Amino acid sequence: MAQAMGFFTDTTICIGCKACEVACKEWNQLPAANGGANTLSGDSYDNTRRLDGIHWRHVKFVEQFTPDRSQGRWLLMSDVCKHCVQAGCLEVCPTGAIIRTEFDTVVIQSDVCNGCRDCIGACPFGVIDINPASGTAQKCTLCYDRLQVGLEPACAKACPTASIQFGPVADLRKRADARVSQLQNAGETRARLYGADDKMLGGLNSFFLLVDRPEVYGLPPDPRLPSRNLKSSSWLSVIGAVVVGVAGLISFRTRGSRA
Amino acid sequence: MSAPSSTLFTAPPEWHWLIIFYFFLGGIAGGAYVLGALMDLFGGLQQRPLARLAYLVAFPLTVVCGLLLTADLRRPLRFWHMMLQSETLRPMFKAWSPMSVGSWALLLFGFFAFLAFLGTLAEDERWRWRGLARLRPPGLLGVLVAVLGGLLGFFVAGYTGVLLSVTNRPIWGDTTLLGLVFLISGASTAAALLALLGHRRAMTGVHALERFDSVMLVLELVALIALVVSLGGVARLWLSVWGALLVVGVVVLGILIPLGLYRRSLRFGDATGVAAAALVLAGGFLLRVVIILSSEGA
Numbered sequence: 192m193a194q195a196m197g198f199f200t201d202t203t204i205c206i207g208c209k210a211c212e213v214a215c216k217e218w219n220q221l222p223a224a225n226g227g228a229n230t231l232s233g234d235s236y237d238n239t240r241r242l243d244g245i246h247w248r249h250v251k252f253v254e255q256f257t258p259d260r261s262q263g264r265w266l267l268m269s270d271v272c273k274h275c276v277q278a279g280c281l282e283v284c285p286t287g288a289i290i291r292t293e294f295d296t297v298v299i300q301s302d303v304c305n306g307c308r309d310c311i312g313a314c315p316f317g318v319i320d321i322n323p324a325s326g327t328a329q330k331c332t333l334c335y336d337r338l339q340v341g342l343e344p345a346c347a348k349a350c351p352t353a354s355i356q357f358g359p360v361a362d363l364r365k366r367a368d369a370r371v372s373q374l375q376n377a378g379e380t381r382a383r384l385y386g387a388d389d390k391m392l393g394g395l396n397s398f399f400l401l402v403d404r405p406e407v408y409g410l411p412p413d414p415r416l417p418s419r420n421l422k423s424s425s426w427l428s429v430i431g432a433v434v435v436g437v438a439g440l441i442s443f444r445t446r447g448s449r450a
Numbered sequence: 451m452s453a454p455s456s457t458l459f460t461a462p463p464e465w466h467w468l469i470i471f472y473f474f475l476g477g478i479a480g481g482a483y484v485l486g487a488l489m490d491l492f493g494g495l496q497q498r499p500l501a502r503l504a505y506l507v508a509f510p511l512t513v514v515c516g517l518l519l520t521a522d523l524r525r526p527l528r529f530w531h532m533m534l535q536s537e538t539l540r541p542m543f544k545a546w547s548p549m550s551v552g553s554w555a556l557l558l559f560g561f562f563a564f565l566a567f568l569g570t571l572a573e574d575e576r577w578r579w580r581g582l583a584r585l586r587p588p589g590l591l592g593v594l595v596a597v598l599g600g601l602l603g604f605f606v607a608g609y610t611g612v613l614l615s616v617t618n619r620p621i622w623g624d625t626t627l628l629g630l631v632f633l634i635s636g637a638s639t640a641a642a643l644l645a646l647l648g649h650r651r652a653m654t655g656v657h658a659l660e661r662f663d664s665v666m667l668v669l670e671l672v673a674l675i676a677l678v679v680s681l682g683g684v685a686r687l688w689l690s691v692w693g694a695l696l697v698v699g700v701v702v703l704g705i706l707i708p709l710g711l712y713r714r715s716l717r718f719g720d721a722t723g724v725a726a727a728a729l730v731l732a733g734g735f736l737l738r739v740v741i742i743l744s745s746e747g748a
Contacts, residue, residue, distance in 0.1 A: 285532050288531070303531060308463035312623075317459055320461060406454055417623060431633045436604075443488050
């Protein structure tokens with residue numbers, strides 16, 4: 192297997208230009224709007240609003256303002272599929288449409304997916320959605336087609352501030368650690384990495400540098416695999432089946448009148 | 451400040467009415483087969499007509515379930531991708547994916563439900579080929595069909611709850627009790643439907659079903675209380691119209707009132723059991739509505 196490739200997204204230098212969103216849409220031929228209908232968020236300058244089947248990159252505008260808007264700050268973050276080392280979507284997919292590639296990334300094969308949507312509920316980050324054009328679940332492929340010919344993903348290529356950095360995950364982690372140290376030495380003590388180590392789902396191949404709690408950015412504080420519930424849920428059902436069976440046996444048995 | 455549940459940061463899979471009906475009818479189909487098998491294996495001759503009725507209910511409902519699931523896919527013509535790998539045509543099976551195991555279980559359950567259905571038609575003399583009656587107990591083949599189909603029936607009635615728990619959605623992924631609740635509810639709604647149909651045909655053995663359903667309703671109530679407790683802070687999502695529907699529609703109308711009506715029916719032998727059974731069915735349906743839509747809307 193080739194070495195694990197991924198993204199390091201440094202949110203502190205994102206300027207919210209959305210060049211990554213546009214580059215992603217252009218390269219992957221994603222429609223600009225769902226069925227041609229432009230929808231505005233109405234409460235933000237961010238009209239993309241969330242990742243879904245036709246938005247595989249999304250620049251989040253976290254607008255932290257006082258009610259009179261005299262004080263405030265913008266937190267900007269280009270969100271994307273995390274390409275988890277332990278991926279919930281890949282785990283539950285019943286058709287085998289979701290695969291792990293030689294770059295340790297997670298890709299949905301659109302020609303295999305039948306649109307059951309199990310992966311959507313299983314993803315801990317709310318990344319996946321149905322692309323209405325194909326009727327299949329879709330998300331960032333980390334530009335698998337570009338990686339196969341030695342190109343970097345379109346979003347990283349287009350990012351004008353190097354907020355999105357692409358490369359071998361091991362190298363990216365070193366770069367990210369250095370950047371956190373730099374920020375903390377400069378007085379930004381809230382700087383922290385999200386998903387860079389293997390404690391979170393075995394490691395996120397697409398990880399982030401944040402300057403606030405994860406939930407402020409719309410990221411789950413403790414993402415976990417959906418299969419955590421499988422064993423206990425199954426055993427409880429088995430116990431339930433035994434109890435129902437015994438109750439049935441007692442209710443329906445006949446004393447000495449069997450044929 | 452404690453961090454919010456991570457399940458609140460996920461996206462809904464948009465499983466709506468087709469899935470709600472599947473969960474409801476699948477529970478009845480699986481439960482009906484289980485009850486038919488239990489009556490066949492442990493009941494007497496007087497319960498045989500009710501057992502036949504159970505099999506006559508289980509198979510058509512299973513067919514409807516398959517159609518509902520297929521229609522819910524965004525690419526319905528690719529339904530077979532659940533069973534076969536689309537490129538190699540090798541079997542597609544993931545033991546750790548409830549949807550994958552459930553697809554196979556539903557197919558196999560459908561097979562046994564079909565056998566039992568044929569056996570029932572033959573026994574009822576609605577079918578010329580009387581040899582098919584061997585698919586019904588007490589013969590070895592009939593016992594095998596009843597036992598294997600019954601085990602699969604348990605699975606079909608309960609795996610849907612496990613499937614929901616093996617997601618990261620609020621409520622669903624915050625508890626491990628949904629499989630248990632759906633399984634009990636499946637047995638309860640199946641008993642209610644059979645009791646309802648049995649009353650109409652004045653069949654013997656209906657009171658045994660009512661006794662059984664009373665036990666199921668008590669178990670369901672206990673399991674529901676445990677479910678709410680297991681949700682912890684996420685249960686706040688039910689401080690809404692969904693919580694009201696759960697309390698009024700599922701607990702009061704679907705459990706407590708039927709329990710009283712069954713008690714009266716068993717005591718006086720009157721027809722209040724009919725109303726009880728109808729309410730149990732409505733409550734079982736509302737249970738699925740609340741569980742699914744409250745999470746979908748979160």
